[in-house]
Amino acid sequence: MKKHDAIVIGAGHNGITNAAYLAKAGLDVLLVEKNPWIGGASVSRELHEGWIYSNCSYVCSLLRPEVYRSLELAKYGLQVVPYGGSVTMSQNGDILGSYVDEDVSRREIARHSERDADAVVRYHRDIMRQCRFIRQFLLRTAPDPTSFRPSDIREMIYLGKEFAKLGEDVIYDLMRFYTMSISDYLDEYFEHPLIKAAYAGSGIIGSALGVMSPGTAYVLLHHAMGEVDGNIGAWGFARGGMGAIAKAMNACFEDHGGTTLCGSGVDRIIVKNGKTSGVALENGDEHHADVVVSNMTFPRTFLECMDEKDLEPDFLKKVRNFKIRGSSGKLNIALDGLPQFTALKDNPDMMVADMHLIDSIERLERAYDDWKNGTWSQDPYIDMLIPSLTDPTMAPPGKHFMSVFVQYVPPKVHGEEWTDAQRDAFGQTVINQIEKYAPGFKDLILHAEIRTPRELENEVGLTEGNIFQGELTMDQLLFNRPIPGYAQYRGPVKGLYMCGSSNHPGGGVMAAPGANAAREILSDLKRPNTVPEGWLDD
Numbered sequence: 001m002k003k004h005d006a007i008v009i010g011a012g013h014n015g016i017t018n019a020a021y022l023a024k025a026g027l028d029v030l031l032v033e034k035n036p037w038i039g040g041a042s043v044s045r046e047l048h049e050g051w052i053y054s055n056c057s058y059v060c061s062l063l064r065p066e067v068y069r070s071l072e073l074a075k076y077g078l079q080v081v082p083y084g085g086s087v088t089m090s091q092n093g094d095i096l097g098s099y100v101d102e103d104v105s106r107r108e109i110a111r112h113s114e115r116d117a118d119a120v121v122r123y124h125r126d127i128m129r130q131c132r133f134i135r136q137f138l139l140r141t142a143p144d145p146t147s148f149r150p151s152d153i154r155e156m157i158y159l160g161k162e163f164a165k166l167g168e169d170v171i172y173d174l175m176r177f178y179t180m181s182i183s184d185y186l187d188e189y190f191e192h193p194l195i196k197a198a199y200a201g202s203g204i205i206g207s208a209l210g211v212m213s214p215g216t217a218y219v220l221l222h223h224a225m226g227e228v229d230g231n232i233g234a235w236g237f238a239r240g241g242m243g244a245i246a247k248a249m250n251a252c253f254e255d256h257g258g259t260t261l262c263g264s265g266v267d268r269i270i271v272k273n274g275k276t277s278g279v280a281l282e283n284g285d286e287h288h289a290d291v292v293v294s295n296m297t298f299p300r301t302f303l304e305c306m307d308e309k310d311l312e313p314d315f316l317k318k319v320r321n322f323k324i325r326g327s328s329g330k331l332n333i334a335l336d337g338l339p340q341f342t343a344l345k346d347n348p349d350m351m352v353a354d355m356h357l358i359d360s361i362e363r364l365e366r367a368y369d370d371w372k373n374g375t376w377s378q379d380p381y382i383d384m385l386i387p388s389l390t391d392p393t394m395a396p397p398g399k400h401f402m403s404v405f406v407q408y409v410p411p412k413v414h415g416e417e418w419t420d421a422q423r424d425a426f427g428q429t430v431i432n433q434i435e436k437y438a439p440g441f442k443d444l445i446l447h448a449e450i451r452t453p454r455e456l457e458n459e460v461g462l463t464e465g466n467i468f469q470g471e472l473t474m475d476q477l478l479f480n481r482p483i484p485g486y487a488q489y490r491g492p493v494k495g496l497y498m499c500g501s502s503n504h505p506g507g508g509v510m511a512a513p514g515a516n517a518a519r520e521i522l523s524d525l526k527r528p529n530t531v532p533e534g535w536l537d538d
Contacts, residue, residue: 012040044243061226326465468507
């Protein structure tokens, strides 16, 4: 068999990013993907005739602009269309709208609380200050604080200098912020329950934590530090669905000589004499390379695709202790027309926004209580979008596609594997919830895809259905991600690298882990660096 320079496992967006940068440097790269399609969780699929579903990830913001530019994704057809604002609907029919125009948004908050309208300015200032600090480290390799290598010392000095620039008061705030619950953090700014609930949702999305759990304030930051067209904190739709991102990246990869092999799940990473030598596929084929890069989750890479004899027992113990608990579900719904939300009868244009069904911190925490008890939330947090209002390519004329993200959904139901009947019951719980806010909604449904953590793991390979490939908590961030000593994308076996979201800086359609891993690989191979580093927007 032909020997390649590198094999990348998994054609999710980080895997394709990694492969594209390696190919740009002149390496012969093979990208293998178990599914018949590329994209992993960043995928567009026609699961109902005429409708395109973004059936996993559904919005774009975190994708690093440095990656977008350096891979020339616009040249390969990627277009991100911003959408405007959000709206939170409460059970009593009231709403809280968030608008692109800051003055309009502030007046809307003042309608609920004059005090909170003043506080929101301070809140956004403080969040953006946190974002500005963390964003500069997204495309940098986390230093090892126990190492005396010159590169680690330089990076620790850089980290220290940037930290010192914040000033004493901000440093104290930063350390508190990273360890606080989103509930406690919002209490320091706001008094109105609907306003606090509206901001709290971003602190729990994708996390197996509740709004009152320490560490959820950082999860909010993770969702706030993206951008669209230079607008910090903005969100948008990839035209044609989220699969358009993977499609553009893959076109760049193949344009630089790379080869994509779909329908080729990896059974085992081959190790000989303490070094990687290739991969054995589930169909029995073998492909060889001295460099193997895994875009799979941290546990899947080492617990499912490697021989335990090739790994140290202490390392395996740490892999098994890695926190990667699933908590999210999703419905993708083909609609015969637009739903009529009771709370939006005077504001129908708000349906173009991000819609949330929640009205208090306490209600969010009770939803988490169900997850802790081993079942899906009976009164779930719902984040809804109708992308076809912004991108009409996703549904036939006059019809619509609705994306519904749900917290909380456990990886197992009372400790047992999901059944199809339980999956359908979960889906019905969500549909019934939407029906309460939009009478007649059920009659509009032409098709619904229901996804629990079981589907996310079996199809996409997300261990326990965790959408971030690992909890975003302090013990699993920066040089602790995924575990101490292995935060620089290198595995415990020579020639083995990791490029998925289990690595720094974490999950979301960001492409930073894939890019950072490529930079380290090219450095080890003494090849020219094709990867942007640091923060180019400063």
